[in-house]
Amino acid sequence: MGIELTAIGGYNEVGRQSTAIKIDDDVFIVDLGLHLDQYIKYTEDEEEDITTTSRRGLRKAGAIPDWTSIKDWKKDVKGIILTHAHLDHIGAVPYLAELFDCPVYGSPFTIALLKQLIDDKTMKFENELIPVTKPIQLTEGVKLELIHMTHSTVDCKMVVLHNKHGAVVVDNDFKLDRHPTLGKPPDFAAIERLSGKVVAHVGECLYAPHPSKTPSESVARKMLEEVLLEEDFEGRTVFVSTFSSHIARLSSIIDMGKAMGRKVVFLGRSMAKYLAAAEEANILKLPKHVEVLKYGSQIRKFFKQQKDLSKYLIVCTGHMGEPKAALAKLADGGYPFKFKPDDVVVFSSNVIPMPLIIANRDELVRKLKGQHVRIFDGVHVSGHASKEDLRWLMTTLAAKHLIPNHGTPEMTEAYIDIAREAGIPPSRIHNLREGDRITLVE
Numbered sequence: 001m002g003i004e005l006t007a008i009g010g011y012n013e014v015g016r017q018s019t020a021i022k023i024d025d026d027v028f029i030v031d032l033g034l035h036l037d038q039y040i041k042y043t044e045d046e047e048e049d050i051t052t053t054s055r056r057g058l059r060k061a062g063a064i065p066d067w068t069s070i071k072d073w074k075k076d077v078k079g080i081i082l083t084h085a086h087l088d089h090i091g092a093v094p095y096l097a098e099l100f101d102c103p104v105y106g107s108p109f110t111i112a113l114l115k116q117l118i119d120d121k122t123m124k125f126e127n128e129l130i131p132v133t134k135p136i137q138l139t140e141g142v143k144l145e146l147i148h149m150t151h152s153t154v155d156c157k158m159v160v161l162h163n164k165h166g167a168v169v170v171d172n173d174f175k176l177d178r179h180p181t182l183g184k185p186p187d188f189a190a191i192e193r194l195s196g197k198v199v200a201h202v203g204e205c206l207y208a209p210h211p212s213k214t215p216s217e218s219v220a221r222k223m224l225e226e227v228l229l230e231e232d233f234e235g236r237t238v239f240v241s242t243f244s245s246h247i248a249r250l251s252s253i254i255d256m257g258k259a260m261g262r263k264v265v266f267l268g269r270s271m272a273k274y275l276a277a278a279e280e281a282n283i284l285k286l287p288k289h290v291e292v293l294k295y296g297s298q299i300r301k302f303f304k305q306q307k308d309l310s311k312y313l314i315v316c317t318g319h320m321g322e323p324k325a326a327l328a329k330l331a332d333g334g335y336p337f338k339f340k341p342d343d344v345v346v347f348s349s350n351v352i353p354m355p356l357i358i359a360n361r362d363e364l365v366r367k368l369k370g371q372h373v374r375i376f377d378g379v380h381v382s383g384h385a386s387k388e389d390l391r392w393l394m395t396t397l398a399a400k401h402l403i404p405n406h407g408t409p410e411m412t413e414a415y416i417d418i419a420r421e422a423g424i425p426p427s428r429i430h431n432l433r434e435g436d437r438i439t440l441v442e
């Protein structure tokens with residue numbers, strides 16, 4: 001009896017997020033994500049997309065969480081709860097959920113996206129999928145509340161497990177955006193209601209080293225407007241490359257296409273999947289001036305048939321230089337398309353500082369420059385809370401136990417420093433590694 005927590009994945013590392021929480025006799029798993037770097041190396045698949053492959057192979061490659069750290073809890077798992085629709089949080093669900101005889105809970109968009117991922121695979125999937133829109137009793141002693149948060153995809157939630165010992169909160173991923181461009185700001189009132197009632201707070205660390213406050217998505221929209229609406233791109237082919245999961249950004253690009261008098265064309269499977277999930281969850285309705293080309297054959301046909309590409313605003317993946325993604329194929333002549341001098345590529349993204357990504361990205365930029373393409377880089381703001389936002393959340397929740405998560409050792413240390421500065425005693429901060437188990441309430 002009491003509360004225990006097992007750090008399954010994403011502790012002192014970024015990727016394959018997963019945390020198991022045992023409350024009395026019931027176990028809940030929050031997130032089952034992919035380690036994208038390992039996943040891409042193992043499958044050679046493009047960014048933000050998954051296809052069929054074996055569970056064993058993925059586990060060996062370190063691409064999915066090592067669930068064996070909760071082998072002894074397996075039969076007691078009563079629910080898998082998802083925070084948001086990024087693959088480092090939900091990408092392993094199609095491979096691992098069948099091990100547990102329980103439903104999968106998440107926001108309507110997260111569940112819609114998960115369905116898209118499952119439809120893509122040949123493995124059987126029998127767990128019930130439950131979209132959650134209001135607090136729900138999971139077991140006799142545990143009630144789930146999903147608190148609305150903002151991040152770089154939509155319909156993101158802070159997971160709260162209410163029980164007789166006090167609430168357990170998993171916050172990742174989030175930022176505190178009071179001026180989002182799509183959807184509502186975080187539910188600050190619900191967060192404040194939890195103050196002082198939280199027994200454990202699992203907190204994301206990714207941007208803990210940034211001594212600032214993360215700007216709103218409305219700032220990124222303004223940055224995009226300055227490029228797309230204030231520069232003269234008359235007669236040029238214009239590409240924007242961004243994250244297919246970033247529905248708010250895609251929505252801004254759709255609006256700007258209209259303002260530019262251009263038809264918006266999305267390229268690739270990953271874009272198609274996230275847009276379909278957003279439509280299914282009633283978050284976005286694609287207007288008439290938008291076209292989605294899911295398959296390579298459709299993309300080739302589009303470029304073959306078009307005489308005047310300056311009538312279009314073309315949106316694609318590949319901003320990290322992934323060799324198989326659309327932008328690299330465009331640069332390599334993989335489609336029946338050739339850049340003309342002064343055509344435009346806008347990177348509405350940041351570069352993740354990992355050696356493989358930096359090398360791929362440098363190679364892509366070199367090829368684009370070689371074809372005299374004009375590049376607008378870094379038209380982006382992050383979806384992760386910086387130091388001051390993290391400080392606000394940890395001091396507002398004022399949990400008895402604070403558990404850093406979703407960061408490298410350096411990011412985790414920065415998070416712990418924030419907690420120390422905020423006066424949280426070291427005895428209440430628990431720096432866990434993958435596979436560690438801790439008792440929070442006896």
Ligand SMILES: [Zn+2]
Pocket residue numbers: 084086151152173
């Ligand atoms: Zn995320």
